[in-house]
Amino acid sequence: MNSLEMDDQLTIINRSKEHRVNKQLIRGIPYFEKMLSHGCLESKENKVVLDLDENAFKLFLIWLEFDGIFIEMDNVINLCNISDYFGMDHLIQDCLEYFRIRFSIEHLPLVIPQVTETSILINSDTLNAFICRHFLKIANTAVWLNYPVETIEYICTLDLMIYSEMQVFEAIASWVDFNADSRKCHLARLLRLVRWCHLKEKDLFKIKENGTFESSGFEPKSCLPTKHNCDCISDRSLQNCFIIIEKLEGTDLRITVLDSNFLFLFNRDMKLDESISLNLFHDEHVSDIFYHSGSKAIRIDWNQNKYRFFKDTDFRLYVKKYWRKPLGFWPFYRCTIRDTTDSRLINTHGHEEFEYWLSKLMQTTNEIMKNSRLHHWLIKLRVTVLSNNIFILTNNLEFGKFNVPDKHFKKIELPKLAEEYAFKYESLFLTSSVDDADRVFLTDKSTKNVFCFNITNQEWSLIGHLLQDSCVYPYSKWSSDYSRDESNKLITLTPALLPLQMIITCLNHNLNSVR
Numbered sequence: 001m002n003s004l005e006m007d008d009q010l011t012i013i014n015r016s017k018e019h020r021v022n023k024q025l026i027r028g029i030p031y032f033e034k035m036l037s038h039g040c041l042e043s044k045e046n047k048v049v050l051d052l053d054e055n056a057f058k059l060f061l062i063w064l065e066f067d068g069i070f071i072e073m074d075n076v077i078n079l080c081n082i083s084d085y086f087g088m089d090h091l092i093q094d095c096l097e098y099f100r101i102r103f104s105i106e107h108l109p110l111v112i113p114q115v116t117e118t119s120i121l122i123n124s125d126t127l128n129a130f131i132c133r134h135f136l137k138i139a140n141t142a143v144w145l146n147y148p149v150e151t152i153e154y155i156c157t158l159d160l161m162i163y164s165e166m167q168v169f170e171a172i173a174s175w176v177d178f179n180a181d182s183r184k185c186h187l188a189r190l191l192r193l194v195r196w197c198h199l200k201e202k203d204l205f206k207i208k209e210n211g212t213f214e215s216s217g218f219e220p221k222s223c224l225p226t227k228h229n230c231d232c233i234s235d236r237s238l239q240n241c242f243i244i245i246e247k248l249e250g251t252d253l254r255i256t257v258l259d260s261n262f263l264f265l266f267n268r269d270m271k272l273d274e275s276i277s278l279n280l281f282h283d284e285h286v287s288d289i290f291y292h293s294g295s296k297a298i299r300i301d302w303n304q305n306k307y308r309f310f311k312d313t314d315f316r317l318y319v320k321k322y323w324r325k326p327l328g329f330w331p332f333y334r335c336t337i338r339d340t341t342d343s344r345l346i347n348t349h350g351h352e353e354f355e356y357w358l359s360k361l362m363q364t365t366n367e368i369m370k371n372s373r374l375h376h377w378l379i380k381l382r383v384t385v386l387s388n389n390i391f392i393l394t395n396n397l398e399f400g401k402f403n404v405p406d407k408h409f410k411k412i413e414l415p416k417l418a419e420e421y422a423f424k425y426e427s428l429f430l431t432s433s434v435d436d437a438d439r440v441f442l443t444d445k446s447t448k449n450v451f452c453f454n455i456t457n458q459e460w461s462l463i464g465h466l467l468q469d470s471c472v473y474p475y476s477k478w479s480s481d482y483s484r485d486e487s488n489k490l491i492t493l494t495p496a497l498l499p500l501q502m503i504i505t506c507l508n509h510n511l512n513s514v515r
Contacts, residue, residue: 010036014050014057025064030087052085053078053114063091071098073107077114080121095121103280105134106143109151122281128158129284132499135160139171145178149186156193161239161497163434166203168194168236173212180212187216196220198235234500240435241265241503243289243496245298247489253307254488255300257498257506260435262464266506273306278314284499291494292429293383302502384430384440389455391432391440395425399442401455415442415451415460433495445490 010026012019026032035048050057056078063069071079071094080095099121103111108131115124131138135155138144147155152175156168172190176183191213196204204220207213244256248269256267276286276299285303288310290296297310382393390402400411414423427446432439441463442451452463 009046011047012050013047014052015054017054019057019061021061021064029064031085052082056082060086069094071095073099073102074110074114077111077119077121081119084120092120100279104143105138105141108138108155109148112151112154126281126283129499130281131155132158132160133288133497135162135171136167139167139174144171145175147175149183149190152186152190153193156190159234159239159500160236161499162236163240163497164203164237165195165199166207169207169210169213173210177212184215187212188218191216191218191220194220195236198237236500237435239497239500239503240433241496241498242433242493243291244493245289245291245491247491253491255307257503260433265503266509268302268305268506270300270305270307272308273301273304274308276301276306276308278308278310285502285505287496287498287502289494289496291431291492293381296492302506382428382430384432386432386434386437386440386455391430391453393425393428393430393442397423397425412453412458415462421447429492431494441493443490443493445492448490450493 008023009020010023010032012021023036027036032048053075056075059069059071059075059079060082069079069091076095076099080092080099083089083091083095111122111127115122115127117124135158138155152172156172160168162168169191172187172194176187176190199207207220238259240260242258242260242262244254244258246254246256248254251272253270253272254267255270257265259265278299282299285301287300287302289298289300291298298307299310300307381395384391388404390404391400392402393399397414398411399414400409402409417423423444424446427444429443429445431441431443433441438455440453440455442453443449444451449462450464452461453459454461
């Protein structure tokens with residue numbers, strides 16, 4: 001190559017690779033145009049040294065030469081970072097659009113290695129918040145079973161939103177059992193990611209009887225009671241809460257957070273903001289709360305004290321686009337509607353996406369209505385799921401439990417009321433919490449009464465009343481007068497998993513406000 005040709009070429013050394021690019025061609029890039037126009041030292045030497053992802057940089061050079069590029073999930077984040085570094089806004093938009101349309105949980109093994117704290121398309125904090133928030137959904141899909149061990153390990157180290165460490169163990173065990181011959185060698189390594197000192201005794205006993213656990217030879221070490229050498233970090237089960245949503249004047253709402261025992265933690269008065277993005281990925285201080293058997297949802301920004309509801313069309317797209325029907329769903333369909341096969345539900349535990357699909361299925365077509373043994377009440381319904389039991393309340397106020405393995409429906413009497421009062425379907429909703437897997441809650445929003453059905457003894461009890469300060473008051477502390485005058489309109493009482501750091505921040509804010 002003669003000196004004239006050399007002067008027309010720019011040498012780019014990226015990490016260990018060297019590339020030669022025509023200067024006229026590369027002047028279309030703002031980063032290089034500025035460098036070449038201002039006579040920078042690198043341009044005088046016809047050499048630039050960079051430290052960018054090499055595979056993505058090669059794609060960038062291909063795009064530069066041929067004015068086209070083949071974006072894939074294993075390079076889109078790094079390519080977006082390079083585009084930002086070079087000031088290529090239109091290429092950034094191409095990457096953003098590709099990721100928005102194409103991303104699914106199947107791509108986590110490709111996305112995780114690319115993200116950093118500063119990556120443009122999605123950073124590690126946002127990705128981790130997404131994984132933590134949706135761990136129970138992810139672990140209940142066939143996709144989870146096909147992840148590489150590195151992805152399983154990465155996920156299980158996070159502050160996952162779970163009801164119990166038992167759920168982390170079950171997710172690990174299901175992954176290992178799916179291909180036991182090649183995966184058992186990873187079991188002990190993965191079991192260290194269970195935070196053993198936060199397990200309840202009954203769960204620890206159950207785990208030790210598990211065949212997969214027994215074969216591992218792993219001996220869990222609890223750091224209790226001293227905890228001076230505790231490496232279990234935070235208790236992930238503390239993220240299990242109950243949410244009360246009340247309507248105030250105009251469009252204002254009051255959101256109250258209770259712990260799993262219905263003890264008051266904090267509340268916030270929220271303003272409506274329709275500009276809040278409904279993107280799947282959002283910051284940790286933003287929460288999606290599902291209620292009314294998974295058919296309604298609200299997005300809450302705890303930092304800004306703002307909210308917006310999901311419209312029905314937004315919600316359907318959200319569920320259908322990102323979440324496949326859970327494992328065990330179609331066997332339930334065949335069992336309930338066709339009654340021709342064995343069935344099972346795996347770790348559903350009241351997940352909002354399961355309840356969404358279940359509600360839609362049970363009201364979908366005339367064929368389903370005709371073939372179902374339960375067709376006479378499948379008009380409107382509320383459902384909540386606990387383990388292998390589906391609790392159903394119909395629009396004609398029939399309440400019962402469908403046990404999936406036994407394929408058996410048992411009708412249950414609703415709680416008794418004073419003679420002058422009666423339940424109205426429109427005022428009732430069901431909910432449950434996995435943390436108390438033997439309890440189903442029935443809330444009457446017209447009276448703000450909360451009833452509890454104890455699955456063990458098959459009895460109803462009136463556990464409390466939702467007063468204006470949004471505490472759940474035990475029956476013994478309030479009058480039996482159901483017509484209590486309260487200005488706030490109750491929208492829902494529902495379980496939710498909230499980020500632990502967000503709970504701590506809000507509690508500290510409340511303490512500082514009192515001082």
